[in-house]
Amino acid sequence: MVDQLLVNQNRTMIDKFSEVKVESPSDMIIRQIRSLISSGELKPGDKLPPERRLAEKFGVGRSQVRDAIKKLEFYGILKTHPQSGSVVSGIGIVALEGLITDVLQIEEHDFRSLVETRILLEKQTASLAAQRRTDDDIVHLTNALRAYEDKTKRGEPAVEEDLLFHIKIAEVGKNNVLKSLMMIITPDIVVNFNKYKVCNDSNVNKSLKEHQAILDHIVNQDPVKAAMAMELHLRDVLEFSKSMKSE
Amino acid sequence: MVDQLLVNQNRTMIDKFSEVKVESPSDMIIRQIRSLISSGELKPGDKLPPERRLAEKFGVGRSQVRDAIKKLEFYGILKTHPQSGSVVSGIGIVALEGLITDVLQIEEHDFRSLVETRILLEKQTASLAAQRRTDDDIVHLTNALRAYEDKTKRGEPAVEEDLLFHIKIAEVGKNNVLKSLMMIITPDIVVNFNKYKVCNDSNVNKSLKEHQAILDHIVNQDPVKAAMAMELHLRDVLEFSKSMKSE
DNA sequence: AACCAATAATTGGTCGACCAAATATACCAA
DNA sequence: TTGGTATATTTGGTCGACCAATTATTGGTT
Numbered sequence: 001m002v003d004q005l006l007v008n009q010n011r012t013m014i015d016k017f018s019e020v021k022v023e024s025p026s027d028m029i030i031r032q033i034r035s036l037i038s039s040g041e042l043k044p045g046d047k048l049p050p051e052r053r054l055a056e057k058f059g060v061g062r063s064q065v066r067d068a069i070k071k072l073e074f075y076g077i078l079k080t081h082p083q084s085g086s087v088v089s090g091i092g093i094v095a096l097e098g099l100i101t102d103v104l105q106i107e108e109h110d111f112r113s114l115v116e117t118r119i120l121l122e123k124q125t126a127s128l129a130a131q132r133r134t135d136d137d138i139v140h141l142t143n144a145l146r147a148y149e150d151k152t153k154r155g156e157p158a159v160e161e162d163l164l165f166h167i168k169i170a171e172v173g174k175n176n177v178l179k180s181l182m183m184i185i186t187p188d189i190v191v192n193f194n195k196y197k198v199c200n201d202s203n204v205n206k207s208l209k210e211h212q213a214i215l216d217h218i219v220n221q222d223p224v225k226a227a228m229a230m231e232l233h234l235r236d237v238l239e240f241s242k243s244m245k246s247e
Numbered sequence: 248m249v250d251q252l253l254v255n256q257n258r259t260m261i262d263k264f265s266e267v268k269v270e271s272p273s274d275m276i277i278r279q280i281r282s283l284i285s286s287g288e289l290k291p292g293d294k295l296p297p298e299r300r301l302a303e304k305f306g307v308g309r310s311q312v313r314d315a316i317k318k319l320e321f322y323g324i325l326k327t328h329p330q331s332g333s334v335v336s337g338i339g340i341v342a343l344e345g346l347i348t349d350v351l352q353i354e355e356h357d358f359r360s361l362v363e364t365r366i367l368l369e370k371q372t373a374s375l376a377a378q379r380r381t382d383d384d385i386v387h388l389t390n391a392l393r394a395y396e397d398k399t400k401r402g403e404p405a406v407e408e409d410l411l412f413h414i415k416i417a418e419v420g421k422n423n424v425l426k427s428l429m430m431i432i433t434p435d436i437v438v439n440f441n442k443y444k445v446c447n448d449s450n451v452n453k454s455l456k457e458h459q460a461i462l463d464h465i466v467n468q469d470p471v472k473a474a475m476a477m478e479l480h481l482r483d484v485l486e487f488s489k490s491m492k493s494e
Numbered sequence: 495a496a497c498c499a500a501t502a503a504t505t506g507g508t509c510g511a512c513c514a515a516a517t518a519t520a521c522c523a524a
Numbered sequence: 525t526t527g528g529t530a531t532a533t534t535t536g537g538t539c540g541a542c543c544a545a546t547t548a549t550t551g552g553t554t
Binding site for chain 2: 505
């Protein structure tokens, strides 16, 4: 009650500090765990204190600690064994420092980096697909391209089918990690696609031909040409995005 | 009570089905949400039913639903607005299908895929680093290499310093996404490093020279040679790992 | 009828309590 | 002393209840 009054009285002063409260609670916990590690209290390889103790030490509920641990586990920094405890991953303390700070800023993907990386990944998937494709794979790829073609011919937006074709290529490449990484950056790309309206009508025809060319090279098992066709395709997208961005 | 008795009576029969229960509860929820989407009950862009309703519908607690939603949010498939609801991301329903099934299997990183992808990423980071390095960057890289050298000269294991050097190169490349992706796969690599004892004494000398070569090419701003040196370096690791694995 | 304020219902976030599995401890027998 | 078993404790997983913010509803005023 009294606290509430004080808050209202100091509203203008509170506003000046509000900017530091943008970081979410779980991020704060992550930062605290990081400090535990860098201060030497937590060496890689040994067990994390139990969630209850951490919650008490940080003065928060156990839920938030669990959230933080889950996030860290997601990025491979921790490994949680049920009914036993969480263990700091084998990676060294020095590298950990850099890792964790990066996790907190992992969303800051600027557009240039995004497209640049996508080109890299997709060139490789195209190359691998050309090397490792089976006859079954060709059927799947053809179907995916057909679906894309049908929708564009009807004048409908086909961003989904476009991406699906690319994902199928990644599957044919038969490299789990590569595909997973593509999966991770794909949502960001879609967001930016919609933001900059990359896929308008004037581009779909060219895009369709480029897709067909990529597929042809994969069918012919020509890794180099497949990669080049993919790069050409994506390079167009990049250039177009640049022009949109400068508007 | 009665159910319990039935379960005990049918223990042998239950055992036959136990194999399907290996998937974690939250994965089951993810699968269910996916079926909700593919059945058309959930179209991209509109709000997810409230957590309580989902929990009731799936016959589980709300915690598990929250876990599933958080996992999906990690991958950008959902976006949660506090006190308002979760929204299906703009990405299309078709692509979602592929995405979600992949999320469930995203941990199956086999070793070949891992090293293959690492080579790809690191070649690019080396190339970019050679293109974009500043004078300050060189100082940092040199220090990192020095730290690695010192520790190896003393005969101590220096896996951390090794990786730190690579991470520094990624930073010099100035591509957020690329660095983030390297961060993601690095823990897996370390685990496998320790498993196969890649960095033994006979290799450290060679490794050190290769690191120096990479650094030189970055200093000379020669992207092609930097990438080649990096590939050479990592290719050795791959070959060595292969031989260890076949033991 | 239109608009706005006050109130009621809904919703995700948080917390504490309970559960079952895993581990540590204590105790007894050989 | 040693080995194993039974018990006690610890631990992450799960659940239901409560909280604050948001949204929907309602009622009244203009």
